[in-house]
Amino acid sequence: MSDAIDSSKIIDGKAVAQKVEAEVSKTVAALKEKNIFPKLVTVLVGEDPASQMYVRMKHKACERVGILAEDCILPATITESELLNKIQALNADKTVSSILVQLPLPKHISAQTIMNAIDPKKDADGFHPFNMGNLLINEEGLVPCTPKGIIRLLEEYKIDVQGKNAVVVGHSNVVGKPMAAMLLNRNATVSVCHIFTKDLKSYTIEADILVIGVGVKHLIKEDMVKPGVVVFDVGINQDSTGTHGDVDFANVIHKASLITPVPGGVGPMTIAILMSHVVKCAETIGQ
Amino acid sequence: MSDAIDSSKIIDGKAVAQKVEAEVSKTVAALKEKNIFPKLVTVLVGEDPASQMYVRMKHKACERVGILAEDCILPATITESELLNKIQALNADKTVSSILVQLPLPKHISAQTIMNAIDPKKDADGFHPFNMGNLLINEEGLVPCTPKGIIRLLEEYKIDVQGKNAVVVGHSNVVGKPMAAMLLNRNATVSVCHIFTKDLKSYTIEADILVIGVGVKHLIKEDMVKPGVVVFDVGINQDSTGTHGDVDFANVIHKASLITPVPGGVGPMTIAILMSHVVKCAETIGQ
Numbered sequence: 001m002s003d004a005i006d007s008s009k010i011i012d013g014k015a016v017a018q019k020v021e022a023e024v025s026k027t028v029a030a031l032k033e034k035n036i037f038p039k040l041v042t043v044l045v046g047e048d049p050a051s052q053m054y055v056r057m058k059h060k061a062c063e064r065v066g067i068l069a070e071d072c073i074l075p076a077t078i079t080e081s082e083l084l085n086k087i088q089a090l091n092a093d094k095t096v097s098s099i100l101v102q103l104p105l106p107k108h109i110s111a112q113t114i115m116n117a118i119d120p121k122k123d124a125d126g127f128h129p130f131n132m133g134n135l136l137i138n139e140e141g142l143v144p145c146t147p148k149g150i151i152r153l154l155e156e157y158k159i160d161v162q163g164k165n166a167v168v169v170g171h172s173n174v175v176g177k178p179m180a181a182m183l184l185n186r187n188a189t190v191s192v193c194h195i196f197t198k199d200l201k202s203y204t205i206e207a208d209i210l211v212i213g214v215g216v217k218h219l220i221k222e223d224m225v226k227p228g229v230v231v232f233d234v235g236i237n238q239d240s241t242g243t244h245g246d247v248d249f250a251n252v253i254h255k256a257s258l259i260t261p262v263p264g265g266v267g268p269m270t271i272a273i274l275m276s277h278v279v280k281c282a283e284t285i286g287q
Numbered sequence: 288m289s290d291a292i293d294s295s296k297i298i299d300g301k302a303v304a305q306k307v308e309a310e311v312s313k314t315v316a317a318l319k320e321k322n323i324f325p326k327l328v329t330v331l332v333g334e335d336p337a338s339q340m341y342v343r344m345k346h347k348a349c350e351r352v353g354i355l356a357e358d359c360i361l362p363a364t365i366t367e368s369e370l371l372n373k374i375q376a377l378n379a380d381k382t383v384s385s386i387l388v389q390l391p392l393p394k395h396i397s398a399q400t401i402m403n404a405i406d407p408k409k410d411a412d413g414f415h416p417f418n419m420g421n422l423l424i425n426e427e428g429l430v431p432c433t434p435k436g437i438i439r440l441l442e443e444y445k446i447d448v449q450g451k452n453a454v455v456v457g458h459s460n461v462v463g464k465p466m467a468a469m470l471l472n473r474n475a476t477v478s479v480c481h482i483f484t485k486d487l488k489s490y491t492i493e494a495d496i497l498v499i500g501v502g503v504k505h506l507i508k509e510d511m512v513k514p515g516v517v518v519f520d521v522g523i524n525q526d527s528t529g530t531h532g533d534v535d536f537a538n539v540i541h542k543a544s545l546i547t548p549v550p551g552g553v554g555p556m557t558i559a560i561l562m563s564h565v566v567k568c569a570e571t572i573g574q
Contacts, residue, residue, distance in 0.1 A: 127424075177424070187481065196474040
């Protein structure tokens with residue numbers, strides 16, 4: 001059973017996110033002085049409640065930092081070409097700094113086609129291939145927000161990455177692969193594990209830095225990590241007992257030197273980084 | 288000392304490259320029937336003898352497969368903006384299918400700026416961020432030729448990648464990082480090691496598939512690999528005794544199940560894949 005928790009080991013994602021948002025607010029104020037008004041347009045197709053909630057959270061963050069937020073709500077019956085037209089109109093609209101298409105999209109629309117249509121300079125999510133490629137070749141600009149948030153946490157907690165054994169569990173386009181690229185750019189030795197990995201523990205047990213985002217409650221147990229590991233838990237698993245990460249937090253914390261909680265760890269950082277990206281877009285396009 | 292070598296373990300890169308070139312020749316002939324004449328323009332800045340040799344090798348390969356090859360030789364004193372103008376003219380030239388800028392460029396020119404200026408559809412080398420990003424998100428199109436050549440060798444030798452432990456040594460933009468992405472796209476568990484890795488052997492000894500390209504003669508010794516490993520050696524190290532790979536071939540072969548020699552392994556594949564890319568460009572742009 002888990003003993004008393006040493007709270008000094010908990011990475012306070014909320015506090016760092018507030019710090020990032022305070023920086024963003026300052027930059028927004030300075031931009032407004034120059035008549036530049038950062039604006040995020042969120043594109044929501046259909047009425048998925050989870051997507052609606054995510055969009056609301058992003059709008060609230062915009063409000064907190066002084067970024068204009070505009071809703072573009074479209075019916076689930078919209079065709080791909082109609083949606084492409086909408087994206088092109090937003091690309092052309094000089095008052096729009098950033099465009100965020102909330103995923104998932106209905107099955108009759110190719111998410112990749114839509115992502116590719118967004119002007120890479122307005123791509124606050126960092127999912128456009130051009131931005132992904134710049135990430136891979138260590139010319140990081142707009143990059144996916146969740147891994148970028150983890151990098152910022154590493155910096156805030158003064159964790160030197162170079163030469164460390166980093167293990168990323170999950171190889172999605174949104175978290176695992178960009179996270180691996182960012183850690184490589186900072187000269188960690190990086191291993192990427194996933195559903196096809198034969199002996200997960202043989203990797204996780206060697207990790208100095210462990211990032212996991214696969215959506216399996218408490219996949220990472222205490223016996224799978226080494227003493228002193230720094231753990232970033234991207235998992236969000238809801239059940240009748242509450243919200244759980246991919247890490248068995250209550251037990252793993254005894255071995256970890258630092259660990260993110262769920263909720264309150266990586267999540268708040270993702271949105272704060274998104275805000276910083278909207279501002280970056282506004283600075284780049286001067287609008 | 289090394290015993291007699293079992294030649295059945297040697298991956299014959301030359302033979303597979305010839306097979307690829309034969310496929311390319313066939314496609315070129317079919318394209319010519321449709322009045323499409325694939326053409327590669329190589330841009331060489333300055334008079335570096337190694338670069339001149341590489342360009343010559345590519346022109347010879349073009350000749351073998353029926354691709355038109357054109358030299359664009361520019362003085363080392365050319366400015367970045369003059370070179371950019373040249374690239375833009377080649378982008379606009381409908382008779383040009385592919386543009387290859389031979390690296391390295393003189394120090395006063397940003398290679399990245401030049402790469403970014405090449406039309407991604409004419410990017411036979413696969414170095415443009417847009418193409419690199421599509422690689423990262425598993426939408427592989429034009430990708431770097433050396434790792435792509437290794438993937439083709441894996442296919443030809445019927446090595447299933449999914450679930451295997453793959454170790455990539457070197458994290459360059461040209462080989463290591465794109466190789467890691469391609470192996471991940473095929474569901475290998477992938478570790479990337481490099482100059483900052485603290486205990487290289489602890490990684491290489493676990494590899495089912497080992498790719499190395501760092502330019503250190505015989506870095507990988509027999510005691511660093513496990514029995515049955517499949518080894519791809521991208522290293523080319525010249526000294527007074529000849530050309531050597533990054534792998535101590537004569538000894539490692541006794542433990543490996545398959546291994547590429549240097550020369551005659553990965554090298555010929557790189558050029559054959561380049562040829563296939565020129566044809567792919569010609570098919571895409573219809574010229």
